[in-house]
Amino acid sequence: MIDPKIRDRFPMLTSNQMMQGHPLIYLDNASTTFKPDCVIEAENFYNSLQTSNSHRGDYDLSYLVDQHVAESRALVASFINADTREVIFTSGATAALNTVAFGYGLSTLKPGDEILLTLAEHASNLLPWFKVAKMTGAVIRYIPLTKEGRVTVEAAKQAIGPKTKIVSIAQVTNVLGYEAPVKEIAALVHAQGGVICVDGAQSVPHIKVDVKDLDCDFLAFSGHKLCAPTGTGILYGKYHILEKMEPFALGGGMNVKFYPSGEMELLPPPTRFEAGTINVGGIYGLAKAIEFIQGVGMDNIAEHDRMLKARAVEGLKNCDKITMYNATSEAGIVDFNVNGVFAQDAGTWLNSKGIACRSGSHCAKILHEHIHTIATVRASFYFYNTVEEIDTFVDTLVKGGDFLDAYF
């Protein structure tokens, strides 16, 4: 159970935001999430009372910052059951996935090696691999999805072979919200000598993720989808892999020494992968956000997501005006179209009712060839959404109306 008082902790909720004359109902949590007071205060604390760069100074203030960053790293590590030195701060899931593709992929892939993805991946887990495949001569292949859009162990078993060097898939997909059997797939890839990179952008904020249990080699996620500030994210990597891995970005903060000849000695992981000034204020916020959602309880969050999803599905499944694409998926995501209305127009119409959903191809443009529509509307929930909000959302859709009403 989620205590409804949790909403009092979010200025975006307590400030009684109005949109188009209606109280805001925010159902775009797969995109980004609201920040609780403690996260805002933590980032503010850094900016107003503890500003200085990390590992750059000999003075107390800088030391305090280093301490705080180290503690934050340890907290992230315990959150996903990793070792502290396996946790790399990035600017988000995109940066983390690019680090894997260009750091690990670029230096290990040979012509003819296979990179296995799915058609349900976010652009951030496709485009880096497309590029790396082009640069190395590796081949992109896809684990076929079921008709609903799900990845199964059977399909993965068929697809994974001796040439499979990297499997990179989302644990929970961002459009349809199916949960992939990552643990089983990891075992299959490892048996063939490959590695698995898990895109946890949509899973880590919503379910308990344990990297040791999954036995994944990499895990990427963003802070802003779990109530932390934008510009924060994590790349987890198994230490023995990180140790041999090339950095994607080079510069200050990640080297030991370098010479005019071009010779350089780099720091060990995780710092090797944190070139330049990191988002220190964001990291203060990220640590608080993780504490906060752990306080709410990952199991409670997952249960609340499921409850809201079930309620939305129940309300919409018999409505002949609506086509739903993912009634059976695990995540608190409802992907749909209003029949006869282009997704974007439906999104605008919902906006005119104060409901924030996302319309579009959701950065998974190739998926829509699979579910036979170019674009959909996506409503996505988090623990601060209420049953009443879902009911209003459902009632609004069921009642319907002329989508051009939004303009008149």
Add this chain to the structure above:
Amino acid sequence: MPTFELTPAMMREIIMDHYSSPRHKCDPEQEGYVSLHSASVNCIDDINVYLKLDDKGIVEDARWNGVACAISTASSDILCDLLIGKNEKDALYLNEQFHKMLHEEPYDSSVLEEAMAFMNTSKQAARIHCATIGWDAMEQLLKEHRHDR
């Protein structure tokens, strides 16, 4: 001065009409067209616009095609209607007035005709770029292919 008074009901009808049966939504079958591709990060709209200019710079034909919402479909289609027969100067003037209307600046309504139906688009600020995607692309094409350059 508006050349005719539009009621909201008429505006809806104009938009729905061009959305459900666009007249100029097709790729050219012949040579002689210049074209430009335009896509938006904010929405799904992903269109091509095509212009055929005669040797005096008069728009002989205007077309568009692609994936587009109701607002971008109707606005691009109406634009093509209005462009055909205009010289570059009048075409650019029309474009300028349309942008002014959408951004709630004073504008000359006498040239906008059916494009007046988008008077209210600014109510849905996130959709202004849909109403202008075709117009922006056409403006760029017109400027690139000016005869008096």
